Amino acid sequence: GPVDGRPRMYTEMLEQPASVERALRGRLDERFATAHLGGLDMDARELRAVRRVKILGCGSAYYVGQMGASLVEELARIPADAEAASEFRYRDPVIEPDTLYVAVSQSGETIDTLLAVQEIRRKGGRVIGLVNVVGSAIARACDGGIYLHAGPEIAVASTKALTTMFVGFALLALQLGRVRDLSVADGRRLVAGLQSLPAQIEQVLGDEERIARAAASLATAESLFFVGRVRGYPVAREGAQKFKEISYRHAEAYQMSELKHGPLALVSPEVPTVALVPDDELTDRNVAALHEIDARGGPLVVVTHAGVDLGELRAERIDVPRNERELDPLLLTVPLQLLAYHAALTLGHDVDKPRNLAKSVTVE
Ligand code: BG6
Numbered sequence: 001g002p003v004d005g006r007p008r009m010y011t012e013m014l015e016q017p018a019s020v021e022r023a024l025r026g027r028l029d030e031r032f033a034t035a036h037l038g039g040l041d042m043d044a045r046e047l048r049a050v051r052r053v054k055i056l057g058c059g060s061a062y063y064v065g066q067m068g069a070s071l072v073e074e075l076a077r078i079p080a081d082a083e084a085a086s087e088f089r090y091r092d093p094v095i096e097p098d099t100l101y102v103a104v105s106q107s108g109e110t111i112d113t114l115l116a117v118q119e120i121r122r123k124g125g126r127v128i129g130l131v132n133v134v135g136s137a138i139a140r141a142c143d144g145g146i147y148l149h150a151g152p153e154i155a156v157a158s159t160k161a162l163t164t165m166f167v168g169f170a171l172l173a174l175q176l177g178r179v180r181d182l183s184v185a186d187g188r189r190l191v192a193g194l195q196s197l198p199a200q201i202e203q204v205l206g207d208e209e210r211i212a213r214a215a216a217s218l219a220t221a222e223s224l225f226f227v228g229r230v231r232g233y234p235v236a237r238e239g240a241q242k243f244k245e246i247s248y249r250h251a252e253a254y255q256m257s258e259l260k261h262g263p264l265a266l267v268s269p270e271v272p273t274v275a276l277v278p279d280d281e282l283t284d285r286n287v288a289a290l291h292e293i294d295a296r297g298g299p300l301v302v303v304t305h306a307g308v309d310l311g312e313l314r315a316e317r318i319d320v321p322r323n324e325r326e327l328d329p330l331l332l333t334v335p336l337q338l339l340a341y342h343a344a345l346t347l348g349h350d351v352d353k354p355r356n357l358a359k360s361v362t363v364e
Contacts, residue, residue, distance in 0.1 A: 033187025108136020
């Protein structure tokens with residue numbers, strides 16, 4: 001329930017600088033520009049033998065898994081993807097000996113994720129866990145893993161566990177990268193980037209008033225889009241999920257590049273879009289796509305970096321601090337938590353008791 005009259009979700013959002021700091025503690029090695037995850041229980045030779053990474057989780061954990069897959073591909077150049085753990089076992093999955101399977105779960109008790117782990121192990125695969133609750137069923141079922149150290153997360157809508165999951169993936173990708181071809185310079189860049197995250201999350205949280213104003217304008221819409229490209233797409237999925245979970249508005253995530261292949265038909269002054277536009281190699285393409293929305297009168301909220309030129313676009317903008325490009329998804333995610341939270345409050349919903357949802361689903 002509420003703490004000091006504030007919803008639990010709110011206090012947990014505010015804990016994120018501290019929980020991310022804990023997730024990083026003792027795991028960064030500045031000398032060798034890498035990460036050390038002792039719990040993996042894999043030596044350099046075993047880490048080098050990984051040919052593919054497959055990530056499994058449910059709900060928010062699945063979307064962070066997609067962010068994690070990008071990190072692994074970018075930093076370690078190992079093919080990686082994420083899949084909903086809830087579907088995995090039903091398709092008699094092929095388990096490969098040189099694939100590293102990663103199960104992600106806050107509670108460590110989600111039955112769908114646990115059954116995916118058991119399916120992998122039954123077929124002889126190696127699976128590690130990214131888990132928050134120490135000694136939980138999934139943690140025990142895995143070959144090894146990384147504890148998130150987010151602290152207890154009670155609110156149904158996951159916030160602080162989710163950001164520590166991202167950090168867990170960044171550390172894993174860094175370690176996998178540094179036993180391969182990721183350079184010392186790139187390793188240093190990422191170590192420094194990770195170290196600046198807690199203060200930068202604090203900065204985003206400090207922008208709450210502006211984000212609350214944007215949320216109030218979105219809350220009246222019956223339906224909205226969340227769009228992003230490549231690194232931004234799983235952020236859009238997570239943002240849409242959070243929005244629908246607690247505001248009960250229809251929110252749908254789309255890849256920015258797919259807009260013109262369908263959903264643009266629905267864009268109108270009644271259907272706003274929340275867009276993720278980090279300052280990266282895709283910014284110009286993203287801004288061009290937003291002009292298509294603007295031209296159809298679609299209201300826009302753009303989460304971006306200071307200095308990104310949105311041209312003549314009519315948009316409310318939310319700037320987040322710059323970090324290394326690979327780490328952008330984390331700082332883009334935080335304003336979307338506040339956006340969903342304030343939209344729900346505007347609509348008078350109890351954010352800690354979203355209808356029809358449980359914190360963890362432990363029965364089939
Ligand atoms: C869902 C919850 O049932 O389980 C989500 O409603 C959560 O909020 C998902 O992300 C996965 O939970 P866990 O504990 O495995 O991370």
